[in-house]
Amino acid sequence: MNLKDEFSSLGNYFSPRIIGEVNDQYIKVVKIKGQEVPWHNHENEDELFYVVKGTLLMEIENQPDLILKKGDLFVVKKGKNHRVSSKKECLIMLIESKTTEHTGKITSAITKSIEDQFC
Amino acid sequence: MNLKDEFSSLGNYFSPRIIGEVNDQYIKVVKIKGQEVPWHNHENEDELFYVVKGTLLMEIENQPDLILKKGDLFVVKKGKNHRVSSKKECLIMLIESKTTEHTGKITSAITKSIEDQFC
Numbered sequence: 001m002n003l004k005d006e007f008s009s010l011g012n013y014f015s016p017r018i019i020g021e022v023n024d025q026y027i028k029v030v031k032i033k034g035q036e037v038p039w040h041n042h043e044n045e046d047e048l049f050y051v052v053k054g055t056l057l058m059e060i061e062n063q064p065d066l067i068l069k070k071g072d073l074f075v076v077k078k079g080k081n082h083r084v085s086s087k088k089e090c091l092i093m094l095i096e097s098k099t100t101e102h103t104g105k106i107t108s109a110i111t112k113s114i115e116d117q118f119c
Numbered sequence: 120m121n122l123k124d125e126f127s128s129l130g131n132y133f134s135p136r137i138i139g140e141v142n143d144q145y146i147k148v149v150k151i152k153g154q155e156v157p158w159h160n161h162e163n164e165d166e167l168f169y170v171v172k173g174t175l176l177m178e179i180e181n182q183p184d185l186i187l188k189k190g191d192l193f194v195v196k197k198g199k200n201h202r203v204s205s206k207k208e209c210l211i212m213l214i215e216s217k218t219t220e221h222t223g224k225i226t227s228a229i230t231k232s233i234e235d236q237f238c
Contacts, residue, residue, distance in 0.1 A: 003169075021163050022167040022194050023216050025144060048141040050122075052190075071171075071214075072121050075141050093192075093213060097142050 003052050007031060007091045014110040016094060016102050018117045028117065030058065030095040035085040040104030045097040047076045054090030059083050122171050126150060133229040135213060135221050137236045147213040147236065153173065156206040159223030164216040166195045179204050193217030221223045 005056050006019050006029045014037065014093060016030040029052075039061070049056065052072045058066040061081035068074055084092075096102075103111045125138050125148045133156065142177045143146040148171075158180070168175065169192045177185040177193060180200035187193055195201050201209075215221075 001193070002188075004190055020192070020194055021142060022165045022214055025142060025214075027167070027194075040145070046141045048146070068122075073146070074120070075139055075146075092125070095141055095144075095157055 003029065003077055003093055004091075007052070008099070013089075015074050015112055016117050017119070018114075020043070021097070021098070022023055022099055025095050026098050026100075026117075027065065029091070031089060031091050031095060032084060033052050033088045033089045034087075035083075036110050037083045038103055038106045038108045039081050039083045040106040041079055041081045042076075042096070042100050043115040044078050045100045048093075048095040049074050049076070049084070050093040050095075056090050056092060057085050059085075082097065112119055122148065122212055123210075126132055126171070130152045134207075134236070137233075140217070141214070143217055144214050145190050145217050145219075147215070148210070149213060150208060150210050151203060151205045152208045153206075155183075155227070155229050156202045157225045157227045158200050158202045159194075159216070159225040160198055161219050161223050162221075164196050164219045166210065167212075167214040168193045168203070169212040169214075170197070171210040173205055173207055173210060175209050176204050176212055178204075193212050211232055230235060 013033045014030040020024045020027040051068045056068040132152045135147040137145045140148040170187045175187040
């Protein structure tokens, strides 16, 4: 599969879609525009972000902000409070444990169950 | 980290380097040119290939050959005999279990221990 092609079938912003799996991890694509992700963490799980298009602001509590650009890869370590946003459309691949809830234990307007991430 | 930058520090072809980890998986970069990977499999582990530059020939036993191009992502499922090659230089990111031996149980001229993949 081609990553860019996978984004073309995505509907809403902030709505991850599972496109495959490798061992106990899901491979997901998501498009982001704006600031809707709440501060959250994944207590026991790391989360890989890879920017396919655009620019992503990665905020991590008690750390300097990071600007991730196309081709940049970053792993948020388990337990770290974080949120991501983007002024313009940004396309991201995520790799995270099958058990990971995408907004952690925080429920917000964008929160989507794992089952719904297959759609 | 930027994936393309990570490749600039790679020495030999077919010599994976670990650049990070996400949960129980290593993130690796490797550059390939030619046909030196032996047929092999990983009995219990899937292996993710993502092409950053170039074109990769993915051969899987009893399946049609696949040509993977820049931006293409493919997961070789556990137990599948496979090998990869490229006529011209090809840059790949791999995501695989920390326990994965990159040429499976086959030892060849390119085989490198996990410890050596940190260099």
